[in-house]
Amino acid sequence: MLSQKAQVKNALPDIGAMGGLEGVSGDVGTADGHLNCPSPQECKGKWYGHDKFALSGDAHYVNFEITTYTSRQDAKDGLKVEVGDNPPLSKPTFGNESQAYTKEGGGLTGEYITMRVGTVVATTFVEGGESEPMLTQGATMFADRIAQVQAGKKATATLPQY
Numbered sequence: 001m002l003s004q005k006a007q008v009k010n011a012l013p014d015i016g017a018m019g020g021l022e023g024v025s026g027d028v029g030t031a032d033g034h035l036n037c038p039s040p041q042e043c044k045g046k047w048y049g050h051d052k053f054a055l056s057g058d059a060h061y062v063n064f065e066i067t068t069y070t071s072r073q074d075a076k077d078g079l080k081v082e083v084g085d086n087p088p089l090s091k092p093t094f095g096n097e098s099q100a101y102t103k104e105g106g107g108l109t110g111e112y113i114t115m116r117v118g119t120v121v122a123t124t125f126v127e128g129g130e131s132e133p134m135l136t137q138g139a140t141m142f143a144d145r146i147a148q149v150q151a152g153k154k155a156t157a158t159l160p161q162y
Contacts, residue, residue, distance in 0.1 A: 026051035060129035113139040117146040
């Protein structure tokens with residue numbers, strides 16, 4: 001049985017899943033300091049991981065973030081916190097429930113999809129350029145990878161090959 005940290009790392013897309021995109025950064029650690037997690041005592045999130053890949057040039061990226069929880073209710077609450085009151089977008093549903101939205105940060109506006117898959121909250125977002133088709137393809141792959149790990153399998157879902 002893989003540790004929770006190893007499961008988070010397995011669920012995050014790796015270079016092989018990304019159809020040749022270049023990896024920029026990534027890490028897995030405890031959820032402290034993320035998603036309104038001021039301290040371990042107040043934090044319902046347990047593990048947090050993120051990966052970033054370059055789409056084109058040096059300013060167009062796709063990002064994947066994941067936070068694990070110990071219960072579905074905590075994950076549902078985490079989804080609401082993550083989405084906040086950002087303007088919604090019309091996209092299909094990913095995982096058990098999801099919300100697509102636009103969000104501003106650092107002077108940039110990006111398109112996001114945050115979903116709950118069991119006891120996991122995951123977000124896919126594109127920054128610095130056109131979001132589609134990468135946003136929905138990335139969210140589909142990420143939801144599949146998380147479901148595979150939750151079923152005790154190695155994550156094998158990848159982006160469609162072009």
